[in-house]
Amino acid sequence: MIGPLIKKLNHYMDISDKETQLLIDSITRTISINRGENIITEGSKPGETHLMLEGWACRYKLMGNGKFHIMAYLIPGDLCDVHVAILDQMDHSIRTLTPATVACIPHEKIDYIMEHHYRLARALFWSTLVDEAILREWLVSTGHRSADRRLAHVFCELLVRSRSAGLSDDNSFNLPLTQEELGDSMGMTVVHTNRVIQKLRSEGLITLQNKRLVIHDWERMVAFAEFNPNYLHRQKSY
Amino acid sequence: MIGPLIKKLNHYMDISDKETQLLIDSITRTISINRGENIITEGSKPGETHLMLEGWACRYKLMGNGKFHIMAYLIPGDLCDVHVAILDQMDHSIRTLTPATVACIPHEKIDYIMEHHYRLARALFWSTLVDEAILREWLVSTGHRSADRRLAHVFCELLVRSRSAGLSDDNSFNLPLTQEELGDSMGMTVVHTNRVIQKLRSEGLITLQNKRLVIHDWERMVAFAEFNPNYLHRQKSY
DNA sequence: CGATTCGTTGACGAGGGTCAATGCACGTGG
């Protein structure tokens, strides 16, 4: 169940069986959540950290005008809120995009790892820094990339991340998002998202059907999206 | 010199004289940098952490098409790269926007604080988490706010941050940016930035001249920008 | 079999990008 996290961390440093076991032992409970339900809500201060085991979720913010913006996708192996122990409260919410199973790790266990297991602590810290780097890349994307390249770019990122978590081993992966959700994350409307996807399809770059995305020509896609995976900080090839 | 950092951290927890002294003692050297020079460049791995003492800087990324995007403003009291000790290399660069003085703190000193001074470590960690929260807010801004509200929003943020760092005590602050730089951070062109500023001026919300920004009616500005300072995580009033 | 949810399409218009020129405040050198 915790495989995706271990696989991901392995792209930073080798995680031993003992360290894996330590992580497993830190999980006090595992919960199943329906699609569209909140894992954490803005203003709250959860007492435990959540780890995605199965399914997708997203960080999001609800705006005054009723719109909502997705700031991150969380896939299996991603940690939802390692940091919240420090902060007074969440400044955003997290909800599932598919049915999901989530592991809960009490803050004490995290603190224990941080204090007594330097290597593992570094690996966890690394993963939060990568999340931050992704955030920066999305900011650049929405600020200065055209809609088609922006979408192509996030597709490249999600393939690399899916492969890192062991969720794919070719040039395709499950993309369980509606076009509306894709749009909400890239700062564009459903209508435009739909048209851009059609353009990428017609140019032979991708196939997207039944919630599965295929990237046909990785090199061409990377060139089109100006995708440079350095911000994902995989020390080893994905 | 290190006042702004202490003042900022004080919004999270009281920093004792001893802790302040510890921070000061961690600084091995202080450097002066001209405007427009890089403090750290993408791909490098600096051996020390940089703290802004005077002047402004920015995180930025250079894009393929030559455009450049500013992802964060760094003002006195802000840390440039606490995290880089963990990562293989920088995935972005940092350069000054004004002449600046910067303090250098070797990673060992940071590690020492992290290991032996839990309170101070928490405070530093808090400040990096706030930086991340700002990043999220900017992402939402560029994704889902109109140009005028976006600009108004960042002005609100910068006032709060300036006041937190003790750089202002009324509704005005130094904004040493060109309109081009403002645009580069908000994902808009100079031309449009200029027009939006004029609109904000004509609506009586702000005055901006000689690199000084005045917000005339804070309440109205906050309402217009839909500014909610919770993401800055100041536990105490600013 | 309606009711939903999601993808798709069309028509229209506005927000904001692009290009280009002008003004204005400087600093520098002659």
Next chain:
DNA sequence: CCACGTGCATTGACCCTCGTCAACGAATCG
């Protein structure tokens, strides 16, 4: 002290990307 260059703010004209509104089709489901 003037001539000139440079950096930055400002304007105008034009147009394209993308948002908005609205309708329709396809698939799924109780």
